[in-house]
Every structure is written in structure tokens, then in C-alpha cells.
Amino acid sequence: MARVEILCVGSELLSGKVNTHMSFFAPFLRGLGLSIGRETSVGDSVAEIREAVESAFARADVLLITGGLGPTFDDLTREGVAEALGLRVTYRPEIFEGIKKRFLKYGRRVPDENKRQAMVVEGATVLPNRFGSAPGQRIVRGKKAVFLLPGPGSEMIPMMRDQVAPYLRKSYSNGRTASKTILRLCGIPESAADEKLDPLYKTAQRRGVEFTILSEPGLVDLHITALAKSKREADKKVAAAAAAARKLVGRWQFGSDEDSLESVVGRKLLSKRWTLAMAESCTGGLVSRRLTRVPGSSRYFLGGVVCYPDAATLRELAVHPDVIRTFGAVSSECATAMADGARRRWGADCTVSITGIAGPAGGTKAKPVGLVWFALSMKGAKTRALKMLLPGDREAVQRRASIAALTLLLRSL
Amino acid sequence: MARVEILCVGSELLSGKVNTHMSFFAPFLRGLGLSIGRETSVGDSVAEIREAVESAFARADVLLITGGLGPTFDDLTREGVAEALGLRVTYRPEIFEGIKKRFLKYGRRVPDENKRQAMVVEGATVLPNRFGSAPGQRIVRGKKAVFLLPGPGSEMIPMMRDQVAPYLRKSYSNGRTASKTILRLCGIPESAADEKLDPLYKTAQRRGVEFTILSEPGLVDLHITALAKSKREADKKVAAAAAAARKLVGRWQFGSDEDSLESVVGRKLLSKRWTLAMAESCTGGLVSRRLTRVPGSSRYFLGGVVCYPDAATLRELAVHPDVIRTFGAVSSECATAMADGARRRWGADCTVSITGIAGPAGGTKAKPVGLVWFALSMKGAKTRALKMLLPGDREAVQRRASIAALTLLLRSL
Numbered sequence: 001m002a003r004v005e006i007l008c009v010g011s012e013l014l015s016g017k018v019n020t021h022m023s024f025f026a027p028f029l030r031g032l033g034l035s036i037g038r039e040t041s042v043g044d045s046v047a048e049i050r051e052a053v054e055s056a057f058a059r060a061d062v063l064l065i066t067g068g069l070g071p072t073f074d075d076l077t078r079e080g081v082a083e084a085l086g087l088r089v090t091y092r093p094e095i096f097e098g099i100k101k102r103f104l105k106y107g108r109r110v111p112d113e114n115k116r117q118a119m120v121v122e123g124a125t126v127l128p129n130r131f132g133s134a135p136g137q138r139i140v141r142g143k144k145a146v147f148l149l150p151g152p153g154s155e156m157i158p159m160m161r162d163q164v165a166p167y168l169r170k171s172y173s174n175g176r177t178a179s180k181t182i183l184r185l186c187g188i189p190e191s192a193a194d195e196k197l198d199p200l201y202k203t204a205q206r207r208g209v210e211f212t213i214l215s216e217p218g219l220v221d222l223h224i225t226a227l228a229k230s231k232r233e234a235d236k237k238v239a240a241a242a243a244a245a246r247k248l249v250g251r252w253q254f255g256s257d258e259d260s261l262e263s264v265v266g267r268k269l270l271s272k273r274w275t276l277a278m279a280e281s282c283t284g285g286l287v288s289r290r291l292t293r294v295p296g297s298s299r300y301f302l303g304g305v306v307c308y309p310d311a312a313t314l315r316e317l318a319v320h321p322d323v324i325r326t327f328g329a330v331s332s333e334c335a336t337a338m339a340d341g342a343r344r345r346w347g348a349d350c351t352v353s354i355t356g357i358a359g360p361a362g363g364t365k366a367k368p369v370g371l372v373w374f375a376l377s378m379k380g381a382k383t384r385a386l387k388m389l390l391p392g393d394r395e396a397v398q399r400r401a402s403i404a405a406l407t408l409l410l411r412s413l
Numbered sequence: 414m415a416r417v418e419i420l421c422v423g424s425e426l427l428s429g430k431v432n433t434h435m436s437f438f439a440p441f442l443r444g445l446g447l448s449i450g451r452e453t454s455v456g457d458s459v460a461e462i463r464e465a466v467e468s469a470f471a472r473a474d475v476l477l478i479t480g481g482l483g484p485t486f487d488d489l490t491r492e493g494v495a496e497a498l499g500l501r502v503t504y505r506p507e508i509f510e511g512i513k514k515r516f517l518k519y520g521r522r523v524p525d526e527n528k529r530q531a532m533v534v535e536g537a538t539v540l541p542n543r544f545g546s547a548p549g550q551r552i553v554r555g556k557k558a559v560f561l562l563p564g565p566g567s568e569m570i571p572m573m574r575d576q577v578a579p580y581l582r583k584s585y586s587n588g589r590t591a592s593k594t595i596l597r598l599c600g601i602p603e604s605a606a607d608e609k610l611d612p613l614y615k616t617a618q619r620r621g622v623e624f625t626i627l628s629e630p631g632l633v634d635l636h637i638t639a640l641a642k643s644k645r646e647a648d649k650k651v652a653a654a655a656a657a658a659r660k661l662v663g664r665w666q667f668g669s670d671e672d673s674l675e676s677v678v679g680r681k682l683l684s685k686r687w688t689l690a691m692a693e694s695c696t697g698g699l700v701s702r703r704l705t706r707v708p709g710s711s712r713y714f715l716g717g718v719v720c721y722p723d724a725a726t727l728r729e730l731a732v733h734p735d736v737i738r739t740f741g742a743v744s745s746e747c748a749t750a751m752a753d754g755a756r757r758r759w760g761a762d763c764t765v766s767i768t769g770i771a772g773p774a775g776g777t778k779a780k781p782v783g784l785v786w787f788a789l790s791m792k793g794a795k796t797r798a799l800k801m802l803l804p805g806d807r808e809a810v811q812r813r814a815s816i817a818a819l820t821l822l823l824r825s826l
Contacts (some may be wrong), residue, residue, distance in 0.1 A: 286705075
């Protein structure tokens with residue numbers, strides 16, 4: 001498989017600006033059957049750019065460079081690339097004429113600075129820019145190619161689609177297409193999933209199938225990718241690998257590809273024509289927030305109550321004072337009363353309640369920080385409560401609790 | 414100034430996951446008087462990691478490596494670094510014992526995979542991880558140092574603060590100390606802030622003070638950093654620059670340094686001994702969730718209601734049916750009724766209500782996606798409502814609305 005490297009040029013990328021280009025490049029290039037071998041970000045310095053281009057060009061078949069094509073003194077990609085390849089940059093008056101026209105169209109006079117954008121690495125093919133003044137450039141060296149692309153996504157992405165992709169497909173995809181799927185798991189730690197899947201890895205790799213495990217606390221994503229001569233063949237490889245993986249971790253899988261815990265919960269509720277309400281204490285509305293991220297969630301999510309102090313819990317969810325007096329707000333009994341109270345009050349088919357100690361303060365020997373009680377109240381079923389001791393700081397406890405609540409709900413629907 | 418390079422390890426970074434580490438590293442290292450020369454992202458491959466470490470180590474004084482310290486087969490940073498430096502990795506049983514304890518504490522059995530996290534590059538100093546199972550490592554070679562850090566920010570950032578920063582300050586800041594402050598602004602776009610501050614930049618730079626603007630929708634952070642022979646001198650430089658900046662953007666500043674909108678709102682409520690309740694529709698609990706992120710928020714945040722369909726809004730917040738029948742749920746009148754209803758019902762000193770169209774569906778000519786009404790009901794004041802038309806997709810509208818609500822509240826307290 002041809003190796004692509006991405007070089008992002010711009011001092012702002014080293015001073016804290018978040019670089020979002022990879023979220024475009026990665027899936028886009030995967031679709032062409034190409035894989036990214038490395039991403040590098042350097043500042044606006046000819047020496048840095050030259051060194052980065054030299055080494056990347058030695059490793060990669062295709063080098064995509066974004067940024068540093070602007071008109072100002074610190075736009076130095078052209079010079080850096082030329083030095084790296086031992087070429088000159090030459091002024092192309094016809095390009096400057098084009099830029100002039102563009103400016104006039106918007107009734108603006110073109111500053112002399114923009115002449116820099118008419119400097120082209122010798123032998124380069126110029127890639128017109130429909131959405132900005134900086135043209136792209138393509139330099140071919142034997143079987144390798146370097147592309148100079150504008151920094152702004154609004155200019156770079158169309159140039160990739162219209163002018164770079166066709167060239168890459170013709171020259172580097174050598175007739176192979178990629179296929180991909182993601183198995184989404186919950187309720188299993190990353191290391192445990194990995195342990196279970198281990199027997200698969202070797203044989204899969206022999207068959208040209210690639211596994212990648214990505215995870216966040218409480219969730220594990222298994223990415224399965226394959227390349228083949230035809231889309232059909234690639235799809236078959238992926239399907240086979242996915243089936244084998246399901247045999248090992250199937251019971252933890254809640255969805256695939258674009259699914260999220262929230263969206264799958266939503267689908268299940270819709271198919272049952274059920275409504276949901278939430279009663280959250282220590283998660284402070286995080287579960288409601290997650291549920292309402294899903295477009296159309298108003299069709300099944302009635303809403304919820306975020307209750308902080310006991311008094312509010314009592315009133316809003318009609319929890320009997322004795323429950324809290326006797327067992328405390330963080331208890332099986334209170335969680336149960338919260339869930340039942342919320343279900344009655346919102347007239348929902350099911351409710352989940354969450355009450356716990358997110359920390360940092362409020363923990364005791366008997367009820368430490370991270371202790372969270374959940375209860376599920378459901379039409380036609382006995383209300384169940386369960387507790388978990390969740391690791392991490394306040395933020396982590398809240399996140400894990402929100403995922404645990406959605407997992408509990410999902411398993412019961 | 415010592416050169417730092419960042420190496421991010423993880424195939425997910427080459428498959429599209431957005432890398433946000435630089436927005437932490439850049440300002441943090443600037444505060445230590447260090448500058449980042451390059452950022453590199455490589456996949457989970459020993460060969461890739463080795464090559465990247467070799468070349469980065471040749472260029473940099475300090476190499477910070479994040480990721481690839483997990484327990485799974487594709488966590489290979491330890492091996493890659495060892496190969497690059499010609500060292501062995503050795504198993505440290507005492508580390509595995511620590512990991513075991515950590516798992517047991519949460520009632521989980523530790524998989525054998527986690528033994529990989531007890532592998533240490535020979536001669537490395539182990540950096541304990543308070544928030545996860547992967548310890549960090551520090552390897553010193555003459556005047557140069559390599560740090561292996563966990564990938565998750567929740568584990569990496571505390572390790573940088575507590576264990577890496579002191580070492581870097583001692584070894585690389587050569588007698589110069591940095592001083593730093595952040596002015597946190599809301600209600601002003603990044604470009605507008607930049608324009609207003611422009612007069613300051615040149616003179617500041619001559620005085621050795623550096624400005625960096627980082628922003629997310631609705632929020633702008635102005636980082637002000639200075640280096641000097643003494644802390645006192647550096648502090649003076651920063652204080653002077655901050656004062657000058659405040660003259661230009663002071664009215665948009667809501668806090669500084671560790672402050673967040675939520676925490677400043679909390680402080681103001683505490684100082685007034687006021688309580689707050691929320692009534693959220695289109696933000697689905699996001700504001701409550703943000704407020705309850707703040708430790709101790711239960712001292713002033715009573716809770717809130719997330720109301721989705723009109724029926725619930727009516728019942729939960731005692732909004733008169735005529736209001737919605739006549740004006741619709743997304744209207745000044747409904748927002749006002751929601752805020753007043755919530756305040757009565759929760760007995761809070763102030764409440765904010767949010768009702769709008771987050772999209773993608775539900776928009777009309779008269780009430781397009783992105784239209785959001787806010788109302789603020791406050792003890793001893795007339796309830797005020799205002800509307801905004803917020804750009805972006807569902808997620809963006811919800812985020813911007815949550816920030817706008819907190820901003821509105823802050824300005825009025």
C-alpha cells in the first residue's frame with residue numbers, strides 16, 4: 001500500500017491551535033486505498049520545512065503539504081520545498097494576473113505581497129484554487145509526488161477532491177479499494193477486549209485485515225479495515241473478520257460504525273414506542289445531555305430532573321423523607337425511589353436514576369468518592385438498583401457513570 | 414531557548430482522531446520558557462516510533478512522547494524508544510503489583526495484558542500515574558531527556574504539572590523563569606479580540622512579552638507570557654502587559670487562569686449566597702452538566718429540569734398552555750414563563766431558561782435552526798428574555814447556547 005505523509009506548515013500549529021486536517025485526510029485517503037504513515041507539524045521556517053520535507057520524502061510515496069502558501073513574509077512552504085528538492089522557484093506572471101482578476105472581482109486592489117503566490121517550484125504543475133488566491137502545486141519525482149496545498153480547509157478540501165484525488169487514484173491505488181467497519185463495545189475494559197480478541201490478530205493480518213482498538217473510559221471501538229482488488233472482496237474480508245470478532249466479544253457489542261450508545265438506546269426506545277425520563281444527581285444532567293445530542297431524540301426522550309441537594313430530590317421526585325433519613329441519598333433505596341418517582345411524575349415508560357459521590361469532597365469510609373447507585377424503573381418490570389465504584393477524578397466519575405447508566409438501560413431494553 | 418519536540422503515538426491519530434494535546438503543550442511549555450520545534454504523530458509501530466524518536470532526539474533537547482503506554486499489543490512506545498536509544502526494556506514486578514492493587518480497589522481482576530505496563534526502559538525513572546494504570550518514564554542522555562507520557566489528557570496533564578514541569582524548569586530554563594497569565598474572555602469573536610489587541614503586540618514583543626490567542630466558539634483565551642532572570646521581573650512584565658490588554662478587552666474578560674465560566678458563575682452566586690436552577694429545552698441539560706462539573710457546585714446549584722416536548726414543559730415549569738398555543742415553545746414569552754416557573758418551583762434566587770431549535774430538523778422560515786430564546790429570572794429584578802441566532806450544526810448550536818446562557822447569567826450577577 002502506498003505510503004502518504006502529511007506535513008502541516010504554520011507556527012500557529014505549534015502555539016496551540018488545534019489541527020483538524022487529519023479528520024479529513026484520514027478517511028478521505030483510506031477511501032482511495034492509501035494509508036497515512038506520519039503527520040508532522042512545523043513552524044514557518046525555511047530550514048524546518050526543508051528538513052521535514054527531505055526526511056518525509058525519503059519515507060513516503062506521496063507527501064501532502066498544507067499551509068505556508070499565503071502572500072506574507074512568513075509563508076515559506078514554496079522555498080522550503082524547493083530547497084529540499086534542490087530546485088529553484090520561479091515567478092509566473094500569468095498566475096499573478098489571475099490573482100489580480102480575482103481581487104478585482106471583489107473590487108479590491110491586489111497588494112504586491114500576493115506576487116509571492118505566483119512563485120512556483122520549477123517543473124511543478126499548478127493546481128488552480130477556486131476558493132482562494134493561493135494556487136496549489138504538484139511536483140513529481142520518479143514514482144513519488146509532493147503536493148503543496150493551501151492551509152484553510154475551505155480551499156484545501158475542494159482541491160484534494162477535484163485535483164489531487166484523481167491523480168492519487170490513478171497513480172497509487174493500484175486498483176485496490178478499502179473497506180472498513182467499527183464494532184462498538186461497552187461494559188468491557190480495553191485490555192479485556194484485547195485479551196479476548198488476541199487469537200484473531202495473527203490470522204487476520206495474514207489475510208490482510210487490520211484491527212485497531214480505540215477506547216475511552218467505558219467504551220471500546222474495534223476498527224476492522226481491509227484492502228482488496230475489488231470493493232466486493234474488501235467488504236467480504238471485513239465481514240468475515242467482523243463475524244469472527246463478534247464470536248469473541250459479541251455480547252459486549254452495542255452497535256457499529258456511526259452508532260453511539262445514545263443513538264442505539266434511542267432506536268430501541270422508538271422500536272418499542274417507549275418514552276424515557278432521567279433522574280440525575282451526581283451526573284448533573286450529563287446523561288440527558290448525551291441523549292439530546294441525538295437528532296430527533298425528542299421523539300422518545302421526555303426530559304429529566306437534575307437534583308442536587310436532598311430537599312430537591314424529595315420534592316421533585318416525590319422521594320419519601322424517611323428513605324433519605326434512613327439510608328442516605330446515595331443508597332439502593334434512594335436510587336429506587338428516585339427512578340420510580342421520576343417515572344410516575346413524567347409518565348415515562350422507563351426511567352434511570354443516578355445518585356453517587358463524584359468527589360473530590362463528600363466521600364466517607366462507608367461511601368467513598370466514586371460510589372454510584374443506579375436504578376432502572378420500567379413498565380411491567382420490578383425496579384432494579386445496582387451500585388458501582390468508579391475510578392478517576394470528578395470528571396471521570398461523572399463520565400463513567402453516564403456511560404454506565406446508558407449501558408444499563410440498553411441491556412434492559 | 415531549549416528546543417522541545419512532541420511525539421504523539423497512536424494509530425487513531427492517523428485514522429482521523431483529532432489531536433488536542435498541542436493546545437495544552439504549547440502554552441504550558443511557553444510558561445516554562447521552552448518552545449516547541451516540531452510535532453509528529455506516528456502509528457502503533459515499533460519501526461515508526463524508533464525512527465521518529467531517533468530523528469527527533471537528534472534535533473531536540475527535550476522529547477515529550479504521549480501515548481502507546483497502554484496494556485495492549487499495539488501499545489509499543491516503550492519498545493520503540495528502547496530500540497531508538499539502544500536500550501533494553503525490563504519487567505518491574507513492583508509496578509505490576511501497584512496496578513493489581515488499583516484494579517482490586519475497583520473490584521476488578523487485572524488481565525495479564527497489564528503486565529506490559531510494568532515494562533520499563535532500562536535506566537528510566539518511573540513517573541507514578543495517579544489517574545491511570547500506565548506509569549510514565551523519564552530517560553536522560555547527557556543534556557537531553559525523553560519523557561514517556563500516557564495518552565489520555567486526564568493522566569498526561571497532571572503528570573506534566575507535578576512531575577515533568579519541575580524537572581524541565583530545573584534543567585532547561587537556564588536561570589530564566591517564566592511568568593504567565595491567561596485572560597478569559599466571552600462575548601467577543603476571536604478576530605475582534607485580535608484586532609483590538611493589535612496595537613499591543615509589537616511593543617510587548619520588544620519587552621519580551623508574548624501574546625497568544627486561543628479560542629473555541631463563544632470563548633477567547635488570551636495567553637500572556639514573559640521570560641526574565643527573576644520570577645519577580647517576569648511577573649512584573651506580565652502584569653504590565655495584562656493591564657494594557659485589559660484596557661482594550663477588559664469589558665469582555667470574565668476571569669483568568671484556571672477560571673471557567675461555570676466556576677466564576679459559582680463564585681458570584683456563593684458571594685451573594687444565591688441559589689440557581691436551570692430550565693433547559695434545546696440544550697438538553699448541557700448547562701446543568703457544565704455547572705455540576707465544578708466541585709462544590711451543590712452549594713449553589715439546586716438542580717434543573719430538562720424539558721423536551723411542550724407537555725412536559727407545561728407541567729414541569731407550570732407554563733400556561735396559552736403561552737405555547739399563542740407564541741410557540743420557542744418564543745420570548747415561553748422562555749420567560751419557563752424561567753419564572755422554574756424559579757418559583759425550585760425556590761431559587763435566579764434561574765435561566767433556554768428554548769430553541771438545535772436542528773437539524775424543526776426549523777421554519779420564521780423560526781430557523783439556530784434560533785434560541787433565553788430568559789433570566791432573578792430575585793428583585795424584572796425577568797428579561799433575549800434571542801440569538803447561533804451558527805453551526807446541532808452540536809455547535811447546543812454548545813454555543815450553553816455558553817451564551819452562562820455568559821448572560823454572569824453579566825447579570
